[in-house]
Amino acid sequence: MMISNGYLMIFAFAMMGCVLATPLVTQFAGLVGAIDKPDGYRRIHTSSVPRLGGLGLALGIAVGVLLPHASAWSPNFSINLPDLSYERPIVLAALIILLVGFIDDTRSLGPRVKLLGQAAAVMALYLGGIRIERIDALGLDLNLASPALHLEFLGRSLDLAPASLLVTLFWFLGCMNVWNLIDGMDGLASGVGLLVSGTLTLVALHNQNVEVAILATALAGSLAGFLLYNWHPACIFLGDSGALLIGLLIGVIGVQGSLKGPSAISILFPILAMGLPISDTAMAIFRRWVRNLPMSAADRRHVHHILIGLGLNPRQAALLLYCFSGFLCGAVLLGVSLRSEFLALVLGMSGCLAFLVVVTSRRDELNNLLDDFQARMVRGRQERQAAKTTWEAIQRVELCKSPLAAFEILEKTAETLGCAGIHVACADASFPPEGAVQTLDAIDDGTTASPGAIFRTVSGSLRITAVMRFADGALKADIVFRYLQRLTESLGDRLQGFAVEEAARRAEEAAAGSDPPDWRADAVEAKIPAPPAPFPIAMAKGLVRR
Numbered sequence: 227m228m229i230s231n232g233y234l235m236i237f238a239f240a241m242m243g244c245v246l247a248t249p250l251v252t253q254f255a256g257l258v259g260a261i262d263k264p265d266g267y268r269r270i271h272t273s274s275v276p277r278l279g280g281l282g283l284a285l286g287i288a289v290g291v292l293l294p295h296a297s298a299w300s301p302n303f304s305i306n307l308p309d310l311s312y313e314r315p316i317v318l319a320a321l322i323i324l325l326v327g328f329i330d331d332t333r334s335l336g337p338r339v340k341l342l343g344q345a346a347a348v349m350a351l352y353l354g355g356i357r358i359e360r361i362d363a364l365g366l367d368l369n370l371a372s373p374a375l376h377l378e379f380l381g382r383s384l385d386l387a388p389a390s391l392l393v394t395l396f397w398f399l400g401c402m403n404v405w406n407l408i409d410g411m412d413g414l415a416s417g418v419g420l421l422v423s424g425t426l427t428l429v430a431l432h433n434q435n436v437e438v439a440i441l442a443t444a445l446a447g448s449l450a451g452f453l454l455y456n457w458h459p460a461c462i463f464l465g466d467s468g469a470l471l472i473g474l475l476i477g478v479i480g481v482q483g484s485l486k487g488p489s490a491i492s493i494l495f496p497i498l499a500m501g502l503p504i505s506d507t508a509m510a511i512f513r514r515w516v517r518n519l520p521m522s523a524a525d526r527r528h529v530h531h532i533l534i535g536l537g538l539n540p541r542q543a544a545l546l547l548y549c550f551s552g553f554l555c556g557a558v559l560l561g562v563s564l565r566s567e568f569l570a571l572v573l574g575m576s577g578c579l580a581f582l583v584v585v586t587s588r589r590d591e592l593n594n595l596l597d598d599f600q601a602r603m604v605r606g607r608q609e610r611q612a613a614k615t616t617w618e619a620i621q622r623v624e625l626c627k628s629p630l631a632a633f634e635i636l637e638k639t640a641e642t643l644g645c646a647g648i649h650v651a652c653a654d655a656s657f658p659p660e661g662a663v664q665t666l667d668a669i670d671d672g673t674t675a676s677p678g679a680i681f682r683t684v685s686g687s688l689r690i691t692a693v694m695r696f697a698d699g700a701l702k703a704d705i706v707f708r709y710l711q712r713l714t715e716s717l718g719d720r721l722q723g724f725a726v727e728e729a730a731r732r733a734e735e736a737a738a739g740s741d742p743p744d745w746r747a748d749a750v751e752a753k754i755p756a757p758p759a760p761f762p763i764a765m766a767k768g769l770v771r772r
Contacts, residue, residue: 232294233431233443240290240447248282248455252462260331262463275460279416279452280327280467284320286448287475291440315354316441316478319347323402323474327467337522340466341399347474348398353384356481357394363494364567397481397493402473404503407510409469411530412458413544415503418551419472420449422499425555426479429495429562438483445475458540476500492567498574501554502529502547505578509586516598532585550581608701615642616709620716632720639713643706646697650714652690652721677703683715688725690718 255261255276262277291313326343329335335343351357359371370390377384409415423446430439449472455461464472480496497504506529514523526535533543554574561570586592619639626632633650640648678695692714696703 233427233439236290236294236440236443237447237450239293240286240444241451242286243289243293244282244286244448244451245454247285248279248452248462251278251282251285252276252455254278254281255331255462258332260328260465262465275463277331277463277465278328278467279456279462279464280324280331280469280471282455282462283448283452283464283468284324284471286451287444290444290447294440315351315356316475318354319350319474319478320471322347322350323470324467327465327470331465331467344399344402344470345395348395351398351478352391352394356478357390358397358481358493359387359390361393361493362484363492364571394481398474398477400504401477401480401500402470404500404507405473405476406466406469407507407528408503408530409464410528411534411544412460412540413453413456414530414547415464415469415472416449416453416456417544417548418502419476420446420453421548421551421555422476422496423449423479425499425558426476426483426496428559430479430483432562433483435483438479441475441482442479445472445479458544494567495558495562495570498561498570499555499558501574501578502551505529505582509582513595516595516602518602527591529582529585532588532591536585536588550577553577605702605705608705612643612701612705612709615639616713619713623713623716623720626720629721629724632717632724636710636713636717640694640710643709644697644701645694645706645710647695648710649693650690652688679703679707681707681711681714683711683718688718688722690714690721 255278258278260276260278261274263274322343326335326340326347330340359369361368361370370393371387374385374387374390377386405415405419408418423442427439427442427446430436430442452464452468456464476496480493483496484493510525510528511521513519513525513527514521519525530543530547533546534540538546554577557570557573557577560573561567583592586595616639619635622635623632626635636650637648678693680691680693682689682691684690692710694707694710696706
């Protein structure tokens with residue numbers, strides 16, 4: 227009973243600390259310009275709201291963890307409070323994350339800079355001994371601690387295991403960013419974080435893991451206090467400082483809970499507890515991949531956006547997501563009590579799949595994703611086919627011995643890629659290409675409404691104008707255009723080489739006193755008009771393929 231009273235007091239300290247600190251942080255956020263303004267796109271709120279809630283959250287956690295050490299009540303806790311020196315890596319990593327989040331909330335950081343700051347925080351944890359050296363889940367036992375590199379740095383010996391470092395980086399960066407992505411609606415990240423941290427607190431207490439239980443209890447208490455201000459309509463947002471801090475601390479709790487204590491738990495349980503943010507992030511990654519968008523691209527297809535689009539208000543959507551997250555946390559507690567990772571995994575994954583399928587299918591988002599996935603697969607095959615054909619043609623152009631042979635390769639490649647008509651005009655950049663085709667109508671026979679394109683490329687002093695008409699072939703028109711443009715650039719380089727070689731040959735023959743042969747005779751034999759030009763490659767002007 228005394229142990230329960232001690233943890234309740236830690237929860238109360240953290241909650242009161244956050245409740246008292248958050249109004250001060252709200253005023254401070256206004257002074258430094260950390261204000262989230264509505265954009266009429268992704269953001270659901272309709273008025274400007276401060277977004278530096280991570281500072282209030284951190285102060286609450288600090289009160290919950292530090293006050294029991296400094297107060298006269300400590301002997302009454304009957305808890306073996308850990309030495310704070312062991313928590314220095316966590317404090318250092320949290321300070322780094324708060325600094326990165328503060329700058330991003332006030333001035334905005336690029337994705338790469340933000341990721342670099344997160345990696346610095348993870349390195350502080352790794353060098354401080356908080357790392358993943360072994361994975362034991364579902365009967366799989368992987369030792370990541372070997373092979374290890376022994377380094378000397380500033381008089382200290384460091385053990386660096388590449389596999390352990392990579393997995394630790396992936397774990398903590400993943401934890402931080404999944405919470406950052408889900409923080410898109412009033413009370414969502416803080417409420418789900420409260421459920422997850424509360425669940426991990428119960429798991430730690432069940433396993434008598436004091437260090438993890440204290441940190442998880444302080445995090446849960448601070449989130450409970452912050453939720454009073456973050457519930458819709460929110461007075462303050464977590465911001466990146468708060469969302470990243472939640473992810474970092476839950477990642478620490480997962481690592482310490484799985485590697486320390488008399489009865490360690492599998493790291494699979496913290497992953498299942500975070501099933502909502504992880505599944506939403508996985509859907510976001512898949513969604514952006516199939517639509518060929520950058521991973522940092524914002525959209526309105528997160529699960530809370532879909533629920534709002536179905537007609538729910540922010541409070542109803544948050545409560546529904548709380549219920550879903552509560553189900554996953556219940557599966558974790560059931561798995562811990564029965565010591566069955568497989569049961570927890572089956573329940574958790576089944577719940578996630580059922581929930582996501584039901585929600586996404588209500589607005590045809592699932593069908594759209596499947597269609598986009600099929601289109602992405604088709605485009606991938608077409609890209610590979612076009613790349614193979616074009617690369618072979620580029621190598622043939624590099625080996626050809628005359629301009630006409632190079633143009634023939636271009637013609638055949640265009641036909642292979644599905645181009646119905648192509649016209650190429652070449653000229654020296656010092657004068658306009660007389661007779662060059664300027665419109666698609668010049669190669670349009672009037673029997674098709676297929677798309678067409680025109681582009682120009684410059685190689686040295688040579689300018690090439692290409693006009694083409696696409697057929698209704700197996701390849702997309704934009705793919706054909708891109709790869710023909712690449713081939714034409716290679717053609718320009720080769721023709722420029724021909725010009726340089728011809729100029730050198732003529733100079734040698736002029737020095738020898740002989741008249742150089744006229745290359746335009748080839749053009750006459752090929753029935754291709756060859757107007758005068760400083761380079762013999764102008765004979766290609768008027769070359770048409772139909």
